[in-house]
Amino acid sequence: MTKNMTNKSYGLRPLFCYLICGVLFGAGLSISGMTDQNKVLDFLDLFGQWDPTLMFVMGGGVGITIIGYRFILKRPMPLWGNRFMLPISTVIDKNLVLGSILFGIGWGLYGYCPGPAIASLAHLHWETFLFAGAMVLGMFLRSKQEG
Amino acid sequence: MHDYLIALIGGAIIGLSASLMMLFYGRIAGISGLIWNVVQNSRSNFSSSGLFLSGMVLGTLCVAYITGIEPIPIDSNIFIIVLAGLLVGYGTKLGSGCTSGHGICGISRFSTRSIVATCIFMASGIVTVYFMRHLL
Numbered sequence: 546m547t548k549n550m551t552n553k554s555y556g557l558r559p560l561f562c563y564l565i566c567g568v569l570f571g572a573g574l575s576i577s578g579m580t581d582q583n584k585v586l587d588f589l590d591l592f593g594q595w596d597p598t599l600m601f602v603m604g605g606g607v608g609i610t611i612i613g614y615r616f617i618l619k620r621p622m623p624l625w626g627n628r629f630m631l632p633i634s635t636v637i638d639k640n641l642v643l644g645s646i647l648f649g650i651g652w653g654l655y656g657y658c659p660g661p662a663i664a665s666l667a668h669l670h671w672e673t674f675l676f677a678g679a680m681v682l683g684m685f686l687r688s689k690q691e692g
Numbered sequence: 693m694h695d696y697l698i699a700l701i702g703g704a705i706i707g708l709s710a711s712l713m714m715l716f717y718g719r720i721a722g723i724s725g726l727i728w729n730v731v732q733n734s735r736s737n738f739s740s741s742g743l744f745l746s747g748m749v750l751g752t753l754c755v756a757y758i759t760g761i762e763p764i765p766i767d768s769n770i771f772i773i774v775l776a777g778l779l780v781g782y783g784t785k786l787g788s789g790c791t792s793g794h795g796i797c798g799i800s801r802f803s804t805r806s807i808v809a810t811c812i813f814m815a816s817g818i819v820t821v822y823f824m825r826h827l828l
Contacts, residue, residue: 564747567748569708571755575702602702605706625717655777670764688728
């Protein structure tokens with residue numbers, strides 16, 4: 546995601562549709578229970594009272610996206626852009642593995658991954674803002690190391 | 693309606709959003725990446741990413757308004773909240789993605805990196821919850 550491909554000649558519609566996509570994403574997270582930390586932690590509690598509900602969120606999300614991508618990526622380019630910006634790296638490196646381990650620990654500690662944390666800001670609880678602030682700080686700490 | 697069906701529908705709406713992001717802009721709907729675009733004030737992606745994140749808040753508000761259900765943050769101490777936030781931020785930056793970018797979008801384009809990342813953060817989350825709930 547390095548370049549913005551939103552062409553100005555399309556007017557404000559592309560920008561407005563970013564908002565719509567976000568609304569859908571946030572609504573999907575709330576409807577499915579991803580913003581409910583207890584539900585997330587019950588899902589991760591495989592060796593306790595496991596609640597499989599979030600498997601269905603994953604299933605619905607991946608199911609629709611597989612079908613969607615299948616058709617969309619056949620197009621020469623996106624509707625409002627010059628090209629599809631897909632990650633090109635295919636290497637399983639130390640950063641991917643270590644980063645995912647650390648992320649998983651944080652997720653398991655408090656039941657928020659980045660999406661639900663942002664969506665839950667809507668409810669104006671100080672805990673969520675504290676978490677989001679720490680999350681951003683964590684991103685900057687990593688970015689500083691990269692130099 | 694059964695919980696599983698509601699979850700499936702919620703997931704499908706997330707999938708619709710991810711598909712539209714690809715159709716409209718050719719972009720992956722990865723939330724940790726969008727957050728980074730906003731906080732580092734990326735010149736070209738600030739407003740688009742900011743609008744998406746604002747939309748997420750708005751969508752959550754709408755659902756809470758309609759259903760009357762509003763999840764309350766779990767009981768935890770400040771130390772755990774900050775530590776969890778730091779780990780999630782640092783980890784998703786280092787591992788180039790989170791549940792949405794790797795888990796939904798990456799798996800949907802059959803990226804090996806994303807499949808590996810998703811298995812690892814799920815496993816790591818499961819071990820963490822086991823530790824917190826059953827060993828401490």
